[in-house]
Amino acid sequence: MRLPSHQFFDDKVASVRAATASADGPRFTPAPVGCELRLFTPVTQTEIVEMVLALSDKQCLSDPLPTWLLKKSVNVLAPFLWWLFRWSLEHGVVPSSMKSEYITPILKKADLDSSNPKSYPPISNVSECLVSKLLERLVSKQLVEYLLKNDLFPDLQSAYRSNHSTKTAVLKVLSDILLALDSSKLALPSLLDMSAAFDSIDHDTLLQRLLTSYGLGENVIAWFAS
Numbered sequence: 001m002r003l004p005s006h007q008f009f010d011d012k013v014a015s016v017r018a019a020t021a022s023a024d025g026p027r028f029t030p031a032p033v034g035c036e037l038r039l040f041t042p043v044t045q046t047e048i049v050e051m052v053l054a055l056s057d058k059q060c061l062s063d064p065l066p067t068w069l070l071k072k073s074v075n076v077l078a079p080f081l082w083w084l085f086r087w088s089l090e091h092g093v094v095p096s097s098m099k100s101e102y103i104t105p106i107l108k109k110a111d112l113d114s115s116n117p118k119s120y121p122p123i124s125n126v127s128e129c130l131v132s133k134l135l136e137r138l139v140s141k142q143l144v145e146y147l148l149k150n151d152l153f154p155d156l157q158s159a160y161r162s163n164h165s166t167k168t169a170v171l172k173v174l175s176d177i178l179l180a181l182d183s184s185k186l187a188l189p190s191l192l193d194m195s196a197a198f199d200s201i202d203h204d205t206l207l208q209r210l211l212t213s214y215g216l217g218e219n220v221i222a223w224f225a226s
Contacts, residue, residue, distance in 0.1 A: 037146045107120060
């Protein structure tokens with residue numbers, strides 16, 4: 001059953017796709033020679049234990065397993081988590097139980113119209129939040145290490161990079177503006193707000209780009225597709 005708020009966001013993504021349907025097709029730059037991530041590196045139980053102990057104590061409301069309990073029992077649970085994660089990475093499959101989510105509409109501001117779906121951004125929580133988060137972090141760690149090793153990150157990307165943030169992005173923009181003004185040039189920032197940017201990403205295009213431009217192997221691609 002589709003709730004009105006859910007239908008609103010479905011329609012929003014559909015409208016964005018319709019508005020860009022006439023755009024040119026994607027073009028992909030091939031990955032540098034020798035850059036290839038064919039398979040994930042096998043994880044170890046020690047790696048899993050360290051990652052669990054590094055978790056914050058913040059509790060995911062939809063998860064039946066409290067963070068403190070996972071930390072306390074990590075040495076007992078590590079072999080089972082290791083088997084699950086190893087199987088997932090080897091077969092390129094994310095367990096279906098990790099893809100079930102609870103969607104909670106939260107009113108943006110108290111003075112907004114509570115009867116209007118636009119007033120509610122959907123907050124999603126995976127049903128197995130902690131275990132899913134651990135698996136995602138294992139994959140993220142390997143992918144980021146591969147991208148850094150092969151210099152595949154865009155030079156000016158601040159998101160999802162260690163020691164980078166919105167502060168480094170703002171500093172870069174501010175620096176460029178000041179340099180332009182010092183050279184008696186005109187500085188005109190252009191700011192774009194991409195509506196439903198993440199929600200409207202074409203999955204086939206994204207996977208093809210990961211395969212062609214970043215050298216991810218078929219098993220790794222299969223995991224992301226799953």
